Amino acid sequence: xxxxxxxxxxxxxxxxxxxxxxxxxxxxxxxxxxxxxxxxxxxxxxxxxxxxxxxxxxxxxxxxxxxxxxxxxxxxxxxxxxxxxxxxxxxxxxxxxxxxxxxxxxxxxxxxxxxxxxxxxxxxxxxxxxxxxxxxxxxxxxxxxxxxxxxxxxxxxxxxxxxxxxxxxxxxxxxxxxxx
Numbered sequence: 001x002x003x004x005x006x007x008x009x010x011x012x013x014x015x016x017x018x019x020x021x022x023x024x025x026x027x028x029x030x031x032x033x034x035x036x037x038x039x040x041x042x043x044x045x046x047x048x049x050x051x052x053x054x055x056x057x058x059x060x061x062x063x064x065x066x067x068x069x070x071x072x073x074x075x076x077x078x079x080x081x082x083x084x085x086x087x088x089x090x091x092x093x094x095x096x097x098x099x100x101x102x103x104x105x106x107x108x109x110x111x112x113x114x115x116x117x118x119x120x121x122x123x124x125x126x127x128x129x130x131x132x133x134x135x136x137x138x139x140x141x142x143x144x145x146x147x148x149x150x151x152x153x154x155x156x157x158x159x160x161x162x163x164x165x166x167x168x169x170x171x172x173x174x175x176x177x178x179x180x
Contacts, residue, residue: 033110034120037078039129041136043102047095048144054096055145061089061096065151071121077110079117081125083133087141087149097144103133123160130154 048054070082083103089096107125109117134151141149 030111032112032116033108034112035108036128037106037108039103039105039132041101042082042104043100044136044140045098045100046140046144047098049098050094050096051145054093057091057093057096059091059093061091063149064088064090067154069122069126069156071125074106077108079107079109079121079125081105081107081121081129083126083129085133085137085151087137087151089146097141097146099137099140099144101133101136101140103129103136105129119157119160123157126154127156130156 064087066086068082068084070084072080072082074080081104083101083105085099085101085103087097087099089098105125105128107121109120112120130153138148138150141147
């Protein structure tokens with residue numbers, strides 16, 4: 001059995017209590033760590049340009065949803081991930097509503113390589129942010145006087161993998177398969 005000072009995992013004592021290893025000295029913690037620091041609305045715009053006439057329209061509007069993901073490094077260990085969602089409802093009579101949301105999260109990444117951090121920032125972090133952004137969009141549509149809009153869940157991991165395949169195909173000169 002290893003020396004007590006070299007324990008890296010929690011162990012149960014004979015009495016059933018769980019002990020954790022002593023904290024490492026500052027700078028000696030080399031295990032990868034990722035955590036959510038904060039999340040917030042950075043920008044929200046709700047437009048209802050044809051009110052009150054829009055409430056008399058009979059035609060069902062076409063809903064167009066566009067989203068984009070961005071990431072920027074704030075400091076050595078902190079990244080801001082931006083989830084931008086644009087929703088527009090149009091009918092033959094005009095625009096019923098338009099909503100633009102920029103929902104962000106600050107994520108701490110310590111001892112994480114670029115190879116591991118990139119998928120987290122562009123697939124997992126947006127997956128964590130999306131339910132909150134989805135609720136904000138739903139509330140904004142409702143507050144504009146319409147039935148709440150419930151956005152379908154998005155598989156950010158599949159989209160990330162598809163985008164990576166398309167980028168690899170473009171770099172090798174092949175035609176991408178599928179649509180994003």
